[in-house]
Amino acid sequence: MSEVHVYPVPAEFASNAHINEQQYHAMYQQSVENPDQFWAEQAEQFLSWDQRWSKVSEYDFIKGEAAWFIDGKLNLTYNCIDRHLETRGDQTAIIWEGDDPADAKTISYRELHQQVCKLANVLKQRGVKKGDRVCIYIPMVVEAAYAMLACARIGAIHSVVFGGFSPEALKDRILNSDCQTLITADEGVRGGKSVPLKANADLALESCPNVHTVVTVQRTGGDIAWTEGRDIWYHEAVAEASDQCEPELMDAEDPLFILYTSGSTGQPKGVLHSTAGYLLQAAMTFKYTFDYQEGDIYWCTADVGWITGHSYSLYGPLANGATTLLFEGVPTYPDAARCWEICDKHQVNIFYTAPTAIRALMGVGDEFVTRTSRSSIKLLGTVGEPINPEAWEWYHRVVGEARCPIVDTWWQTETGAHMLTPLPGATALKPGSATRPFFGVQPILLDNDGNEITGAGEGNLAIKASWPSQIRSVYGDHQRMIDTYFSTYKGYYFTGDGARRDEDGYYWITGRVDDVLNVSGHRMGTAEVESALVLHDDVAEAAVVGYPHDIKGQGIYAYVTLMAGHQPSDQLLAELIQMCVQEIGPIAKPDLIQWAPGLPKTRSGKIMRRILRKVAANELELGDTSTLADPSVVDQLIENRLNK
Ligand code: WT7
Numbered sequence: 001m002s003e004v005h006v007y008p009v010p011a012e013f014a015s016n017a018h019i020n021e022q023q024y025h026a027m028y029q030q031s032v033e034n035p036d037q038f039w040a041e042q043a044e045q046f047l048s049w050d051q052r053w054s055k056v057s058e059y060d061f062i063k064g065e066a067a068w069f070i071d072g073k074l075n076l077t078y079n080c081i082d083r084h085l086e087t088r089g090d091q092t093a094i095i096w097e098g099d100d101p102a103d104a105k106t107i108s109y110r111e112l113h114q115q116v117c118k119l120a121n122v123l124k125q126r127g128v129k130k131g132d133r134v135c136i137y138i139p140m141v142v143e144a145a146y147a148m149l150a151c152a153r154i155g156a157i158h159s160v161v162f163g164g165f166s167p168e169a170l171k172d173r174i175l176n177s178d179c180q181t182l183i184t185a186d187e188g189v190r191g192g193k194s195v196p197l198k199a200n201a202d203l204a205l206e207s208c209p210n211v212h213t214v215v216t217v218q219r220t221g222g223d224i225a226w227t228e229g230r231d232i233w234y235h236e237a238v239a240e241a242s243d244q245c246e247p248e249l250m251d252a253e254d255p256l257f258i259l260y261t262s263g264s265t266g267q268p269k270g271v272l273h274s275t276a277g278y279l280l281q282a283a284m285t286f287k288y289t290f291d292y293q294e295g296d297i298y299w300c301t302a303d304v305g306w307i308t309g310h311s312y313s314l315y316g317p318l319a320n321g322a323t324t325l326l327f328e329g330v331p332t333y334p335d336a337a338r339c340w341e342i343c344d345k346h347q348v349n350i351f352y353t354a355p356t357a358i359r360a361l362m363g364v365g366d367e368f369v370t371r372t373s374r375s376s377i378k379l380l381g382t383v384g385e386p387i388n389p390e391a392w393e394w395y396h397r398v399v400g401e402a403r404c405p406i407v408d409t410w411w412q413t414e415t416g417a418h419m420l421t422p423l424p425g426a427t428a429l430k431p432g433s434a435t436r437p438f439f440g441v442q443p444i445l446l447d448n449d450g451n452e453i454t455g456a457g458e459g460n461l462a463i464k465a466s467w468p469s470q471i472r473s474v475y476g477d478h479q480r481m482i483d484t485y486f487s488t489y490k491g492y493y494f495t496g497d498g499a500r501r502d503e504d505g506y507y508w509i510t511g512r513v514d515d516v517l518n519v520s521g522h523r524m525g526t527a528e529v530e531s532a533l534v535l536h537d538d539v540a541e542a543a544v545v546g547y548p549h550d551i552k553g554q555g556i557y558a559y560v561t562l563m564a565g566h567q568p569s570d571q572l573l574a575e576l577i578q579m580c581v582q583e584i585g586p587i588a589k590p591d592l593i594q595w596a597p598g599l600p601k602t603r604s605g606k607i608m609r610r611i612l613r614k615v616a617a618n619e620l621e622l623g624d625t626s627t628l629a630d631p632s633v634v635d636q637l638i639e640n641r642l643n644k
Pocket residue numbers: 261307308382383384385386387408409410411412413414434495496497509511512518521522523
């Protein structure tokens with residue numbers, strides 16, 4: 001191991017932050033020794049309740065069940081909007097920055113309230129009721145926020161599907177949770193190019209007969225098809241709707257949203273989150289991880305199609321009455337200075353993004369950064385994948401001018417909110433480490449036999465006890481919840497990640513230990529890409545693994561065996577890539593496809609992925625290959641490997 005540079009807490013954070021080192025230890029101690037008392041206090045401080053809970057928590061990690069603030073009643077939008085109106089009605093809730101640098105607008109809390117109420121009334125008029133699922137397939141426009149909040153206003157469960165997903169992927173997600181209403185836009189705009197969202201939605205809906213309403217935001221005015229009776233224009237419908245809508249009284253455990261994410265097998269899972277616990281931890285981590293102070297302008301670059309966009313572009317900031325920036329475009333358009341120009345333009349104080357973006361921007365040179373001021377920024381954050389120390393150092397030194405702490409936040413769609421993270425006033429930083437657990441989070445490292453690793457060491461990362469924003473179920477398939485998270489290590493939540501703990505108790509995430517890839521911070525099951533590839537008639541078999549990629553973190557490496565009599569060709573290569581785009585979306589394009597006459601298998605026919613991963617990484621110390629049915633397959637794979 002190379003020497004780790006430790007960055008102490010800057011003096012102004014040590015004295016002014018919400019949480020300093022002593023407070024962290026005292027509060028952490030309390031949070032794990034007396035969790036119910038701790039979380040009850042937080043729930044009182046952070047949320048406004050219509051009815052108090054009768055019991056703080058109840059959970060069973062064998063059955064994969066958890067409930068928080070039982071019998072408590074509240075509404076998320078009351079907490080994110082209404083309660084701020086008296087004191088900050090005119091304050092900006094959302095700054096929207098368009099793809100085109102000339103497009104920007106601000107939405108006050110009062111306007112947000114009106115817009116959310118109007119759309120909520122439109123949904124009601126279309127028959128949407130508490131518990132109904134509403135799919136949202138939308139670009140980063142303010143209506144994305146209105147749509148999510150309008151659902152929460154009336155107790156409908158939203159399922160946001162990232163606008164980069166294909167019609168096929170959208171269809172699967174609509175059907176899986178039987179969404180009967182869809183909110184979309186005519187087109188999205190990213191990096192100067194348009195994305196045909198309504199056309200994609202129309203294709204998907206050919207197989208979704210239960211969808212009775214499609215609300216379409218007019219973003220570009222581009223040509224789209226129209227289905228009378230089913231399709232309504234967003235702007236026409238809200239124009240006639242009342243801007244008053246009483247918030248639906250929700251149970252703390254009523255479902256708030258579904259968000260699909262990839263696992264190691266089969267179809268994506270609909271991760272189900274409930275209302276109070278989720279909102280509490282999103283709100284609390286927002287305040288403490290980012291050391292949010294009254295008046296700060298905050299920007300998280302994540303799309304609302306991902307959990308980061310849910311918890312940290314919207315719900316966490318709004319629950320705190322903060323100003324959150326939504327950006328429609330991409331970090332490299334019109335050029336690689338865009339993020340820093342946006343920070344200067346809107347005087348952003350807290351900036352949160354993914355390592356893949358940092359690496360991409362680092363690669364094009366410092367001048368794009370240094371030509372901007374960035375003097376408003378006081379804190380930087382990263383999320384989504386391990387950050388390599390070189391990228392961390394660049395982010396710290398060049399972007400943050402060695403002035404801003406970096407919070408490297410480890411969490412998952414399933415955890416709902418930060419789990420391992422520095423707190424800027426409390427935690428000395430080590431580049432590449434997500435440092436220490438957040439309040440109430442009890443990480444544990446286990447070896448492959450399930451034995452606990454104590455002290456410094458490396459193992460599989462699991463969590464010992466429930467936390468408020470934990471996943472409640474896999475939508476429609478609770479058994480899959482148990483199988484995926486609560487079966488590998490009995491009595492623990494298994495994260496799917498490996499981690500190392502150092503002598504200071506700091507955690508270093510080493511990446512997934514299951515067959516899940518992390519491509520540019522996007523999670524993808526190798527099984528999903530394989531399923532797409534084998535749909536092609538010429539393909540007999542496919543095996544997909546990740547390999548180290550300079551910008552994306554992991555690239556997608558596919559080994560493809562063709563049916564007898566079929567020959568590899570550029571045409572076929574293009575068709576296979578198209579297959580992945582069609583089935584999943586552009587994010588699933590394999591970076592490298594190797595034609596493999598045979599795949600390394602055990603005598604029982606199981607593909608030895610360990611070997612495929614090594615070849616893809618160009619690591620040729622393959623270890624024990626004696627269990628292979630046909631060792632000569634490996635020589636051929638090595639000879640024709642594409643990453644040398
Ligand atoms: C997986 C979860 C959580 C929001 C975005 C991704 C990886 C996430 C970090 C980090 C190292 C990280 C893990 C995790 N991951 N944050 N700070 N350091 N790895 O959410 O799509 O649910 O993916 O992303 O492997 O399991 P997600």
